[in-house]
Amino acid sequence: MPILPFKCNPNNAKLASLAAAQRWLCGRWALVFSHADDFLDMGLEADRWLVQMKSAFTAAFVRPIALSTSPATWIAQVGGATANIEAAALFPNAAGPDATAREAVNQSGRFVSVMNAHMQPKRTFTYRGSTSLPSPLELLGMANAMQQAACASDVDPRHDYVYARMDRR
Numbered sequence: 001m002p003i004l005p006f007k008c009n010p011n012n013a014k015l016a017s018l019a020a021a022q023r024w025l026c027g028r029w030a031l032v033f034s035h036a037d038d039f040l041d042m043g044l045e046a047d048r049w050l051v052q053m054k055s056a057f058t059a060a061f062v063r064p065i066a067l068s069t070s071p072a073t074w075i076a077q078v079g080g081a082t083a084n085i086e087a088a089a090l091f092p093n094a095a096g097p098d099a100t101a102r103e104a105v106n107q108s109g110r111f112v113s114v115m116n117a118h119m120q121p122k123r124t125f126t127y128r129g130s131t132s133l134p135s136p137l138e139l140l141g142m143a144n145a146m147q148q149a150a151c152a153s154d155v156d157p158r159h160d161y162v163y164a165r166m167d168r169r
Contacts, residue, residue, distance in 0.1 A: 015083040018090075018119045021065065024081055029062045029122075029147040030115040031139055034087060036066040036075050038110065038129065039136050053136060054078040062114075062143045064136070087111070091121060114143040122146060 015021045021030070033039065040049075057064055057078045064080030067087065075082065090113060091102035105111045108126040116122055123146065127133060 015065070015081050015085070018085060021081075021083055021085065021119050022117065025063055025117050025119075027117045029117060029143055030065050030119070031062055031136070031143050032065045032067065032083070032090065032111075032113045032115055033075065034067050034105070034109070034111045035129075036064070038127075039112075039133055040074055050074060050077055056137055056140055060140055060144045061147050062140055064140075065115075090115070090119070091124075112139060114139075114146055116147075116150070122150075 015024055053074065054077065057080070064075050064078060065083050066075040066080065068082050068084040087105050088102060091105065104126045105124070108128055110129065111124055111126045113124040114122045123142075
């Protein structure tokens with residue numbers, strides 16, 4: 001079955017729960033940004049940057065989501081959504097990798113998480129406001145590669161989780 005790009009549906013741009021996010025994803029993965037505007041300044045002209053982001057997200061099997069604590073206009077402009085979900089709800093398990101990610105998120109307050117279609121975290125990056133961040137295109141490429149690898153392997157997707165800090169300075 002070929003992977004088809006998603007169609008932007010502006011009527012579903014505000015998500016009120018994890019279940020609503022799962023329905024909106026339609027089997028795709030998500031890049032969840034706690035503070036999406038931290039990634040806005042990538043050195044290109046704003047219009048060109050938005051066109052490049054929209055094109056990349058349209059072609060990928062990954063959708064961008066900004067948490068409502070810090071809604072970002074660029075997320076909506078590239079076909080993403082704003083979610084009214086607490087960060088703690090994204091890392092529900094009290095033990096294991098979820099607990100490590102939840103503790104790190106609570107300490108830094110800023111994160112980007114790659115979520116599968118069930119809104120389960122697969123890779124979470126935490127950072128401070130002064131950290132030099134990767135481009136959303138780099139994060140999208142990584143998330144898309146993870147999604148394709150998960151679909152192509154027999155690995156149980158519930159047990160392949162990675163937590164990391166972004167400290168590129």
